C-alpha cells in the first residue's frame with residue numbers, strides 16, 4: 001500500500017496546454033454541479049473524459065464504464081479505485097503537460113464520486129451515449145502493415161514480450177509523419193514498440209515471422225545503441241506518435257515490432273496493425289539519444305538508485321522519451337536541469353509498473369537550452385515485498401534479460417531548433 005499512499009500526497013496537476021492538443025473536439029466540458037450529483041450531469045461527462053479511452057465495449061480495460069448500468073453495477077469498486085487514485089492509470093506526471101489522453105481524477109471529482117455512491121447512484125435525466133471512437137483517430141492511414149504470422153496470445157501466465165520482424169514493404173523510402181497502432185485483441189496487448197531493424201539482426205532470428213521471445217530490451221537488435229531508430233511507441237490510453245513533429249524516413253527493409261502481451265484467461269489474437277501516415281516534408285533532424293547501464297548489482301533488501309545524465313550542447317527540443325526497466329524498478333524520475341539551475345520534471349513515474357509502460361510523447365516539444373542537462377534517476381527495490389519477489393527470499397539482481405534480471409535504459413527523442 002505504501003506507494004499508493006505516497007501518490008495521494010502528490011499535488012493534483014492539471015495543465016491546460018496539453019488538453020487543447022489531446023482532447024477530441026466533441027468532448028463536453030464537465031458541467032459545474034449545483035445540486036446533488038447524478039450520473040448524467042456529473043459522472044458520465046467525467047468518465048467520458050478520463051475513463052473511456054479504455055473502458056468501452058471491446059476496449060483495453062476488462063469492462064465498459066459507458067452506460068448508467070455499466071457504472072452503477074460497479075459503483076462501490078469505482079469509488080474505491082477513485083479514492084486510492086489507482087485509475088486512470090497515470091502514475092505519471094510531467095511539468096510539461098499531460099502525456100496520456102486522460103488526467104488523474106481531481107480531489108473534487110473524487111468527492112463527487114463518493115457523494116454519488118452515498119446517495120444511492122441517482123441517474124438523472126437520460127442522456128445520449130458518446131459515439132464509438134473511430135478505428136484510427138488520425139483518419140484513414142496511407143498504409144496499414146500487419147504482423148505476418150503471430151501465434152495466439154497465451155491464455156495463462158505472466159505478461160511476456162515478443163519481437164517480430166515486419167517487412168517495411170511500400171513504406172521503404174517513405175517519410176512518416178505519424179504512426180498509430182491497433183491490437184486486434186485490445187485487452188491482451190499492453191505496449192508496442194516499432195523500430196527500424198537497421199542491421200537485420202532481428203530478421204535473422206525471426207525468419208518465419210512468428211516472432212521470438214525477448215524478455216529484455218530490443219536494444220541489441222537495433223544497431224547503434226546510442227541512436228535507437230525507434231519510429232513509435234504505443235500504450236493504451238496514449239495518443240498516436242509523431243503527429244506534431246517533422247517526419248522520419250523509413251530506411252530499413254524490415255521493421256522490428258516488440259509487443260508486451262498480457263494473458264487474459266483465453267487464447268487471443270496476437271495480431272497488431274500498424275498504421276502509417278506519409279508526408280513529403282523534409283525529414284526532421286530528431287534522433288534518439290540513448291543511455292543504458294549494465295554495471296549494477298541490486299543486493300537483497302537493497303533499494304539502490306542509478307542515474308544517467310545527458311548534457312545538451314546546443315539549443316534543442318525534446319519530443320518524447322522511452323524509459324526501460326523491469327520488475328524490480330520502483331520509480332523513474334527524469335529531470336530537466338536548466339543552465340541557471342532551475343529544475344523541472346520531464347517525467348515522473350512514482351510507481352513504476354512494468355505492465356503499465358506508457359508512450360511518452362510531449363503534447364508540445366520541450367525547449368532544451370544549451371547547457372541544460374537531462375538527468376534520469378531510476379530507483380529499484382529488491383525487498384521481500386517488491387514485485388518480483390512476492391514474499392520469496394530476495395537474491396542479488398544483475399543486469400540482463402530474464403525475469404530475475406533488471407535493466408536501466410533511457411532514450412530521448414531530441415531535435416534541433418528551427
Ligand code: HEC
Nearest residue numbers: 050051053054060061062077078081087088089102236237
Ligand atoms: C489507459 C486505460 C484505462 C483508463 C484510462 C482507465 N482504466 Fe480502469 N482499468 C484499465 C485496465 C487495463 C484495468 C484492469 C486492471 C489492470 O490491468 O491494471 C482496469 C481496471 C479498472 C477497475 C477494476 C479494478 C479492480 O481492482 O478490479 C476499475 C473499477 C476501473 N478500472 C475504473 C476506472 C475509472 C473509474 C477510470 C476513469 C476515472 C478508469 N478506470 C480509467 C484501464 C484503464
